[in-house]
Amino acid sequence: RKEVEQDPGPFNVPEGATVAFNCTYSNSASQSFFWYRQDCRKEPKLLMSVYSSGNEDGRFTAQLNRASQYISLLIRDSKLSDSATYLCVGSGSARQLTFGSGTQLTVLP
């Protein structure tokens, strides 16, 4: 079993839709969590950190549930430019990042 698991998608949604991605992690020692975004044939870039209390950055909301070892990302009012692969990432005590396989999102006009 992979340490970080994501639904690979693809998710195809119309512009303006709300879409949610889920991720589970198996290492209960993981301390920090993040969502990275990766455009086609580009490098990953940090989208946002994930906190237990939930955090919001514009149209993006991230949530961590430690009891269920579950992380989510919600995108509201999807834009064409949101089309990308979203990588769920966990970090343990050594601050080593463990990436999920990514969820592919395509926002359709």
Added chain:
Amino acid sequence: EAGVVQSPRYKIIEKKQPVAFWCNPISGHNTLYWYLQNLGQGPELLIRYENEEAVDDSQLPKDRFSAERLKGVDSTLKIQPAELGDSAVYLCASSLGFASGSYNEQFFGPGTRLTVL
């Protein structure tokens, strides 16, 4: 400010040939990482350097892969000999040094896309 620089961007070689990738991290970033990314997968850590010291190389296939960061700045990753299964994107990332209890964002370079024929 320049980001993480990698070269070459693309490399095509025949199996059993050697290949080397170069990375120059963001100025002032003490921590450097090499990742491997296969199609449809997330990046997987190969090795992490703190300055010139390799502090985590547990995932590096040491029979054919080697890396160095002699002066604690730029780094080279080498494969010798390359195998068909080594075809992937090799990503370099850097971050500020580990501060106790904090996470420093990793910035990735554009990667080197390796094709082994």
